[in-house]
Amino acid sequence: MIGERGQGAAHLARTAVLVIVAALWLGPYAWMTVTSLKTLPEILRAPAYPLPQAVQLGAYREVLTTVPVGRYLLTSLAAAIAIALLQIALALPAGYALAKLRFAGRGAAFGLVLACLLIPAQVTFVPVFTLLGAAGLVNTFAALVLPFGVSALGTFLVRQALLSVPDEIIEAARMDGASELRIIYGILAPMLRPTLAALFLFSFVFHYNDYFWPLVMTTDDEVRTLPLAVALLREQGTGVRWHVVMAGNVILSLPVLALFAVAQRHILRAVTARV
Structure with missing residues (x-):
């Protein structure tokens, strides 16, 4: 009886901790959404009041009419998806x-990959910008994608996941006449689905929300991304129109939330199936 009570108390404690953590994570997004449904006078009068007096969609209409959200969104999605793939x-x-391969310098190569994880992207900005400028790729879609095609984090994650794959699977595939590319993309890739889904999620979220690189590499609205458009909403007018800015951020975050929900379900399903 005492043991059951102790288990019940531990379960309640864990539930309470999870609820608090969820509230801390969801609180800012909820506040952003509620603020986008208010009018500017209402926000200035009581910025911390939790609920709007009446739901107002004027901020969303203003965002959609002020900037070409559709074009910016498609560019952001296309660039983030292309980089992740x-x-x-x-x-x-x-x-x-x-x-899985044995060759001279493999340890040094892996050490170089780890070293790349410690280098901020801003350090390599000048030489990469100079290289793209010399190639005539500045202000193009390729400039948004190509500099991030190789991921040290992705290489590290895939390498660590492959260490748990038995070598016998690879040897059996070779005996059946499978090529190395067939082994990598046809046999091993499906086995690494949770790792690849996590890598896709990390890459998509980072590059979809990236502000610095699209800002310095593009000057044409045809190849600019949605984070730049949301930033422009803050600059228009004589003061910050917080309801419009929040509405823009809500629109910006919707694809990320949808992708995270889908990817999380696949990851949990794969992990449960393995267990």
């Missing part, structure tokens, strides 16, 4: 080579 396509053979 390219990183996965290149991380698979790189991680496979570091995990």
Whole structure:
């Protein structure tokens, strides 16, 4: 009886902790959404009041009419998806080579990958910008994608995941006549679905929300991304129109939330199936 009470108390404590953590994570987004449904006078009068007096969608209409949200959103989605897919396509053979192939300098190559994880992107900005400028790729869609095609984090994650794959699977595939590319993309890639889904999620979220690189690499609205458009909403007018800015951020975050929900379900399903 005492043991059951102790288990019940522990369950309640864990539930309470999870609720508090969820509230801390969801609180800012909820406040942003509620603020976008208010009018500017109402926000200035009581900025911390939790609920709007009446739901107002004027901020969303203003965002959609002020900036071409559709074009910016498509550019952001296309760039983020292209970067994530390219990183996965290149991380698979790189991680496979570091995990399953024997060659001179493999340890040094892996150390170089780890070292790349410690280098901020801003450090390599000038040489990469100069290289793209010399190639005539500034202010193009390629400039948003190509510099991030190779991911040290993706290579590291794939390599670590492949260490748990038995070598016998690879040897059996080779005996059946499978090529190295067939082994990598046809046999090992489906086995690494949770890792690849996590890599896609991390890459998409980071590059979809990236502000610095699109700002310095683009000057044409045709290739600019949605974070830049949301930033412009703050600059218009004589004061910050918080309801419009929050509405823009809500629109900006919707694809990320949808993708996270889908990717999280697949990851949990794969992990449960393995257990």
